[in-house]
Amino acid sequence: MITRIGSATYEGFGKEGKGHVSTQSGVLSDNPYGFNTRFEDTPGTNPEELIAAAHASCFTMALSFALAGAGYTEGSLSTKAAVKLDKEGDGFKISRSDLTLTASVPGIDAAEFAEIAAGAKANCPVSKLLNAEITLEHTLSN
Structure with a gap:
């Protein structure tokens, strides 16, 4: 098992409160929120x-790993995720994550690419964690 740590502090409450978030790796270190x-x-x-x-x-x-497993050895992938925060009753909920992918994978056809991408969307650990609708749009250029 691998454990990764993120931490947050918050001083004050509500709109007046201020916090800081950090990650174990140090990529985030007391970043304000x-x-x-x-x-x-x-x-x-x-x-x-x-x-x-x-x-x-x-x-x-x-x-990337799924494509490598299917025998593809070169190309590029670029993904944007847009997480939606909606008002729900007296609070908020994260309702969805929209993935937009642009890819270049020489030699792959569109149907195989779509199948591999859908499998990656369903099986990446963060997709499994999120209890929200997850969409995927992709553009493949060869």
Whole structure:
């Protein structure tokens, strides 16, 4: 089993509170987050963009390994994840993650690519974690 750690602190409460988020690797180190970084344009991060980055990177790596497993050895993949935060009752919920993929895989046909990409979407660990609708759009150029 592999364990990775992310941590967050928050001082104060509600809109006036301010927090910091860090990762075990140090990629994030006391990065600011709070109401203003989540719902306004203040510099800093928010949970939704962190989930989007995690989903995009996990899916892209899963697809890379699936393509390698199918015998493809070269190409490029670029994925954007757009995580949606919707109002629900008195709070909010993450309702979906929309993956948009642009790929170049020499020698693959569109049907095989779509099948491999759909499998990667369904089986990447972050997709399995998310209890939200997950969509995938892709563009393949050879």
